[in-house]
Amino acid sequence: MKSEFDQFAGRYSNHLDQMLSPLGSSTDEFARRKSEHLLRLSKRYLGPPRRLRILDLGCGPGNVTRYLDGQFGEVVGADLADDLLKEARQRAPGCTFVTLVPGPLPFPDGHFDLVFCAGVMHHLQDHELQDFCIQMARVTRPGGLVATFEHNPYNPVTRHIVRNCDLDKDVERLIPLSWSRKLFRGAGLTLEEESYISFFPGKLSALMRWEHLLAPIPLGGQYLLVGQKPAEAEPEPLPTVPQPDFSLVLPMYNEEPNVEPVSLELLDAFRKAGVNLELILVDNGSLDFTREKIQGLVELYPEVKLVKVFPNRGFGWGILKGLDRVSGRAVSWTGGDGQISADDVLRIYQRFMQGDVVLCKANRVKRGDGPQRIMITLIWNLLFKVLFNLSDPDINGTPKVMLTRELEWLKLEQQDWFLDAELVLKMADHGATKTEVTVEFLPRLRGRSNVRLPTLWEFFANMIKFRLRFWRNRLRGKGWFE
Numbered sequence: 001m002k003s004e005f006d007q008f009a010g011r012y013s014n015h016l017d018q019m020l021s022p023l024g025s026s027t028d029e030f031a032r033r034k035s036e037h038l039l040r041l042s043k044r045y046l047g048p049p050r051r052l053r054i055l056d057l058g059c060g061p062g063n064v065t066r067y068l069d070g071q072f073g074e075v076v077g078a079d080l081a082d083d084l085l086k087e088a089r090q091r092a093p094g095c096t097f098v099t100l101v102p103g104p105l106p107f108p109d110g111h112f113d114l115v116f117c118a119g120v121m122h123h124l125q126d127h128e129l130q131d132f133c134i135q136m137a138r139v140t141r142p143g144g145l146v147a148t149f150e151h152n153p154y155n156p157v158t159r160h161i162v163r164n165c166d167l168d169k170d171v172e173r174l175i176p177l178s179w180s181r182k183l184f185r186g187a188g189l190t191l192e193e194e195s196y197i198s199f200f201p202g203k204l205s206a207l208m209r210w211e212h213l214l215a216p217i218p219l220g221g222q223y224l225l226v227g228q229k230p231a232e233a234e235p236e237p238l239p240t241v242p243q244p245d246f247s248l249v250l251p252m253y254n255e256e257p258n259v260e261p262v263s264l265e266l267l268d269a270f271r272k273a274g275v276n277l278e279l280i281l282v283d284n285g286s287l288d289f290t291r292e293k294i295q296g297l298v299e300l301y302p303e304v305k306l307v308k309v310f311p312n313r314g315f316g317w318g319i320l321k322g323l324d325r326v327s328g329r330a331v332s333w334t335g336g337d338g339q340i341s342a343d344d345v346l347r348i349y350q351r352f353m354q355g356d357v358v359l360c361k362a363n364r365v366k367r368g369d370g371p372q373r374i375m376i377t378l379i380w381n382l383l384f385k386v387l388f389n390l391s392d393p394d395i396n397g398t399p400k401v402m403l404t405r406e407l408e409w410l411k412l413e414q415q416d417w418f419l420d421a422e423l424v425l426k427m428a429d430h431g432a433t434k435t436e437v438t439v440e441f442l443p444r445l446r447g448r449s450n451v452r453l454p455t456l457w458e459f460f461a462n463m464i465k466f467r468l469r470f471w472r473n474r475l476r477g478k479g480w481f482e
Helices: 004-008 012-023 027-046 082-091 126-138 156-164 177-186 202-214 259-272 290-300 315-323 342-352 371-388 404-410 419-429 453-475
Strands: 053-057 074-079 096-099 112-118 140-151 190-197 222-228 246-252 277-284 304-309 330-333 359-367 400-403 434-441
Touching: 027 112, 027 140, 027 190, 027 222, 074 082, 082 096, 112 126, 126 140, 126 177, 140 177, 177 190, 177 222, 190 202, 246 259, 246 315, 259 277, 259 290, 259 342, 277 290, 277 315, 290 304, 304 315, 315 330, 315 419, 330 342, 330 404, 342 359, 342 400, 342 434, 400 404, 400 419, 404 419
Parallel strands: 053 074, 053 112, 074 096, 112 140, 246 277, 246 330, 277 304, 359 434
Antiparallel strands: 140 222, 190 222, 330 400, 359 400
């Protein structure tokens, strides 16, 4: 069965190039940019692309597909136009191409990690659109992504090109972003990202670095909408160990080389001390093999739990997701990089268990990290003292050990590096007693720190927000966090 697009075999890309030439752009430029978006989405939400299966639905002659060849574990292109697919097979010999027929997609349920279409939906009739999106969602695995690139009907240049393009002779209307949102929701997808793109093609490409700032403005030549298929709920594990004495959450982002040594040192130290430790290891959206390393420990040690977080939404978010799974009498968190020794974590826990304080935390008096990290910490603590008149010498020192029941009234919410500061502020507002244990902050032996100078600005912005909140509540006769 021939498709109407087979008539463009051999001249599909040339015709598009002619339409784009007044902009100084080309089919290749738009295809390459789409592939860059897809690689970014994969790394952010799904992990290393080379472990993923991706489907280019309506791939035509493989303009985008060829840029994905070799980037993903499996690349499949599918289209109704068999003559165009012959070109695609020549352009991307490492990919698989499938000729479609009207009806359901010829792929098993949940086969792909990422399914996308580019410039396809505006060719469909209104009554076909919802089923098309449902089919994309069906062949996407739980937790996977569905993405569409579509022409923006609010851009006059886009409308002009579509009106004069032979490839779009069948097009009666373009589909606004608001319509695509409804279609994605109707297919059971949760909306994760949306952005207007293609503001600066061709001659204006030098301005591309600023395009992300314009993403909310509906003037780009196209838009990108990303939906996620809800993940299947994980069954609650059967209890295999006694009620833990202590639950420790370790957020791990690209900590593949640290997972085993850090975890095993903690398990060994607490076992020798006769403390029943529950170790919550959070794969905080890692792009390496952190999750696989954690899963290996889970299979060997009943004290270890794996919590998966996709995408990485911040240091604090990973901790909060880990805290949802704790079951020990006492709880804390610390970094998964091994810069606080297992023996020091144990000392802080044992000091807390003396029972005379609500909170026991680390005070890092000797630091083995680099000068940039030390400078950031000094500035943090100084600003914190000026703004809140709290003389805590090490706001972000972890672990911070407390009873798990304290989490109920703390209602921690910060998703970034300010989570530790939020805890200290709320404890102070509550009049909670605390003490500190001096520890050495060891140099990072493996992996790379995720604390950068922009983190300082993030921390400062949160301090200002909390300070304004304090003033507002004081004027109303309330506590800081009411």
